[in-house]
Amino acid sequence: MYALVDGNNFYVSCERVFRPSLNGRPVVVLSNNDGCAIARSNEAKALGIRMGTPFHEIRARLADAGVVALSANFTLYGDMSSRLMAIAAGLGPVQEVYSIDECFVGLAGVRGDLHERAARLRQRVAQWIGIPCGIGIGPTKTLAKLANHVAKDAERRPGASYPGALAQVCDLSRLPAGCTPDQVLAATAVGDVWGVGPRTGSQLEGDGIRSALDLARADAGSVRRRFGVVVERTVRELQGVPCIGLEDVPPPKKEVACTRAFGEPVRTLGPLQEAVSDYAARAAFKLRLQRTRAAQVLVFIHTNPFRRSEKQYARSATVPLRRPSDDTAGITQAALRALLSIWQPGYRIHKAGVILLDLQDAGVEQGELALEEDAGRVAGSGLMAALDRLNDRYGRGTVQVASAGLGGDARSWTMKQQWRTPQYTTRWEDLPVARA
DNA sequence: TCTGGGGTCCTAGGACCC
């Protein structure tokens, strides 16, 4: 048995903890550059604001519908996430943190009434950190996800698709009287099943497979032929056969990235070099945080694909490193070489990114013959540690590679964040103050 | 009438997740 614990409208709920005046109002949290909606309160969902709606389409509704838009405050969400995960871990013996706002909990060996236990956990989360969450329980991860979807939908739109009794906590193995698992699956659109995206969803519907129940009853073999092994696994999981295991120890990452759309389009090489240097340094820092090294550096740039009328350009280049490295200077140099190989003047570049590939554990090292003097390498690792300590103590960007530019207004490419709330839980200066 | 089989590695792109 698995449970899925998931914070409702997580980013919005985090903001509401510190600004209770947002309760009951339509609230959206925007992506970087304040580009589009990435989280919506129930009130905003009821207004028809969809995931990924461009902000300029919402903006017109700000005034008349009272929509509040906030820039993403990922520092705050990350901190609230670790608090949520710590509490949710109490539900069972093993936990897989699946994303910033949800985790699976393995329930094998847990005795007593699971539904009751989950309801108490939900209450505890609400009381201790003020985040509402939904909990789904089922015999496979896919069914636990489905149950979680039911729990949230039944809470948001009571009686619309599911009985109100399924709100907040939905245990597929112990449904209320007069309600069967088949009925719940039949009421769930196939596109709402975990692992079925828009593309596969519409193709399935074309084949007459419209609900989760239809998919559960589909022939696994023909699904495999038409859609591949991934969707076949989903079919079996819906049938109650576990195919996706709990990953309580996160597998090592295979790549880390830093990619950004620019605050305004970039036409010249100079600012592009600054941005790529900055992204390379951020990615290299992530590498050191997780104690891995990269063997290849990929850089990409492209124009704005939404502007159909503009000349489009998209290129990427991969540069191998002489040996796996976590050194900011070497990675930045490689990234700049890659950039130079794909740069073309005459375009309005909208986005760039640095992706570090082929990651290896920092503790593993390929021995090699010392064919050249290599003293700088040992000195280099100490240098990176010193750089990280300085930036940790005095703030990011205190020490950086010179090619990332000098900062300030000259960096037209940095992203826009017009409505970001304070970092209430992670910066002393931002600590909320309670008045007596 | 007729053009092998089996394998690896790399890249690009699609699809999905949150």
Place this chain on the structure above:
DNA sequence: TCTGGGGTCCTAGGACCC
């Protein structure tokens, strides 16, 4: 005027090998 970022997995196709 204005459309995110960070990941994973799978597949197809080309180059190359024997």
